[in-house]
Amino acid sequence: MRSENKIRIGLFGFGVVGRGLYDVISQTPALDQAIVKICVKSEKERGLPNELFFYHPDDLLDDPEINTIVELINDAGEAYAIVKKALQKGKNVVSANKKMIAENMAELIELQKENNVSLLYEASACGSIPVIRNLEEYYDNDLLLSVTGILNGSSNYILSQVFDHHRDYKEALKEAQDLGFAEADPSFDVDGFDSLYKLIILTMHSFGVIINPDEVLNYGISTISDFDITYAREKGFKIKLVGQVERLRDKKITLFVLPRLVSPDKYIYSVEDEYNGVVIKGLAYDKQFMFGKGAGGHPTGSAVLSDITALMHNYRYEYKKAAYFGGYSYFKDAAIEIYLRYKNPDILKLIKFERISEAYTSTTNSYKIGFVSLSHLLSIRNELQSSDIFLAATGKSLNY
Incomplete structure (x- = not known):
């Protein structure tokens, strides 16, 4: 994603962390209204405009205007399918799914290289602590x-x-x-x-x-x-x-x-x-x-927000320990x-x-x-x- 492009986010999941992210983004002027679509499993009242919500992953993954996918769902298998397709389509990804990342680390690193995109996952490790x-x-x-x-x-x-x-x-x-x-x-x-x-x-x-x-x-x-x-x-x-x-x-x-x-x-x-x-x-x-x-x-949402803002500066993990000190x-x-x-x-x-x-x-x-x-x-x-x-x-x- 080029630095001059405005981040347009497709959000998967609107549970505790998804809602927390939405709240903290709404307080961030640089990212106000950055979330353009939210994918959920079922219709119900969520206190937001209905036109924000979609019910099939491809509604977000196939949208050319969405350049960043934020994955915040519980199911590791579904998360893997979403993240893999997003990376293959050239979209940057932020994820908090530690099980999915830990079980597929080698493939996810390779997908980033192949498609020249970034996968960030600070929120997957220690909530609000920027340890990664x-x-x-x-x-x-x-x-x-x-x-x-x-x-x-x-x-x-x-x-x-x-x-x-x-x-x-x-x-x-x-x-x-x-x-x-x-x-x-x-x-x-x-x-x-x-x-x-x-x-x-x-x-x-x-x-x-x-x-x-x-x-x-x-x-x-x-x-x-x-x-x-x-x-x-x-x-x-x-x-x-x-x-x-x-x-x-x-x-x-x-x-x-x-x-x-x-x-x-x-x-x-x-x-x-x-x-x-x-x-x-x-x-x-x-x-x-x-x-x-x-x-x-909110603490986990703040870590997700940190990854999103890092993408605004074209940040990506270099996996330096593997590259230089393996x-x-x-x-x-x-x-x-x-x-x-x-x-x-x-x-x-x-x-x-x-x-x-x-x-x-x-x-x-x-x-x-x-x-x-x-x-x-x-x-x-x-x-x-x-x-x-x-x-x-x-x-x-x-x-x-």
Whole structure:
């Protein structure tokens, strides 16, 4: 899209984020009335002129006057079809669909090159936090060591209610759903899938590696119990759902999404409610901390708006880490220290600890803390998901 062309937007989806984007754009003089068509699935009163709304994707994708597609729908399969066709038709695209992007990263990068267009997706990673742009522009060097953070606002809201307000997990989950932070089926958030897809995206912009989400361990908070909460409190910890990608020796990286026992001296300890927090660590600059809202229509809409305005300046991701500092490989055999709470001791036949740091046994709840390889946890993850246990990382790992 040439810089002299005025942005004319075809918007897919008018849910919480779509409405939030419409609201923030209406307050932006440079983009007032930039949204010319909105594609939705059904007719209903939305408080806007009916002539804005259309019901078939091609009504937007085939419109030659629309030069920018903004995709804000939930269904990853439908989003993929829309984004692919838009790129093939030479339209720039802004998307917030982290699952679609993480699962199709290689093809989407190639489509941008083939059609000389730009796909931006800042809102897919951490809501209002501009972490992708920073990784692309400010940290565009070979000094990065790790990216660690709370990447999901819904699960963080629930855990904040549990630890800061002594709420029951189920009660806190219900409130998160009532407030629109969690879906009716909350598994995407609380079981770590949302954080996983975001971590896959951040890994590409951090180390230039495209990794299949199916090959990365994610384990969530849905099995947390009063015993786990009491243990964490007594030790001075909070439990947070954390995603991490870390650089190891010999250009290896490792990544995972797990609940974590977080001590007060860590930046993410104080990240509460629906906020996200990301710690970027490097060789020369030590640690940088980014903080902002990770859920809600207006915060996410503001990130989408940032991508739209970037397109006005012909911005596109250069994927610098892959182009100039590539060659990293995904190492699955790194061993991390975990807290395992269990009731049935038979689970110990399944989980192979390399080294035990601490153990406690009782007639009701027991736990072990020790080092386990990520590859082993990956090999038994289906059994982990179906067992009456809870896992959390301690933040320690064996050196590699």
